[in-house]
Each structure stands twice: as structure tokens, then as C-alpha cells.
Amino acid sequence: NDTYGHDEGDSVLTRIVGVLHANLRDSDVIARIVGDEFGVILTDSDPVSGPVKAAQIRLALNAVAVNGNPNGILVSIGLTVFPLENDQAGDVIKRADTAMYTAKRTQSQEVEVWGND
Numbered sequence: 001n002d003t004y005g006h007d008e009g010d011s012v013l014t015r016i017v018g019v020l021h022a023n024l025r026d027s028d029v030i031a032r033i034v035g036d037e038f039g040v041i042l043t044d045s046d047p048v049s050g051p052v053k054a055a056q057i058r059l060a061l062n063a064v065a066v067n068g069n070p071n072g073i074l075v076s077i078g079l080t081v082f083p084l085e086n087d088q089a090g091d092v093i094k095r096a097d098t099a100m101y102t103a104k105r106t107q108s109q110e111v112e113v114w115g116n117d
Helices: 006-023 049-062 089-106
Strands: 029-034 037-041 078-080 112-114
Touching: 006 029, 006 037, 006 049, 037 089, 049 078, 078 089
Parallel strands: 078 112
Antiparallel strands: 029 037
């Protein structure tokens, strides 16, 4: 929004949702949390297939052009598993958020996983 304006920002968000829909199943859940943050629940997933799917989504999003720039967008993905013992919804979101900020801070192009031990 700051660099290319709100129209381009809205267009990018719409394209992100399109990529998510194209790479997820009807049984998975997509939610826009705030701004440019999205949450995805992979139903019927496991600790191996989840990171594979997240990496696939990251690569697809890296191909989304912004304002005609073919380099695409950089994304940071945090991933966690559910349920862990005595999990509450807030615990799951906090773990995923912590993993996402770790990926962002380290500028890792890998998917960060939290609580998958």
C-alpha cells in the first residue's frame, strides 16, 4: 500500500487468496487475520505433509507479481501442529505466530515449525 497504493495492495491480497484456494482442498480453512496475515487450517494433515504443503504455497506466492514486477512477493510462514496436550485455540495461534515471526526475523525462505517435537 505504501509503495504502490491501495488498489495494488487490494489486488495483491485478492491474488494471494486465489493462490491459497488453488493450492488447498475444499476441506481446508482460509482466514484473513489482519492486514496481510492469513491463517490456514490444513484438515487431515500431519507433521510431514503440513510443511510440504506450506512450502508449496510459499513457492506459489513467490510467483505473484506486484505492480508488474515478476520477482513476486516474499512470504513468511509459521506452522504448528494441533492438538498438543491441553491446547486452547489461543495457544495454537500463538505458536504459529511465533514461528512466522521467527521466519520473518531470519528472512528464512524455509517454513518455520513451532511445537512439532
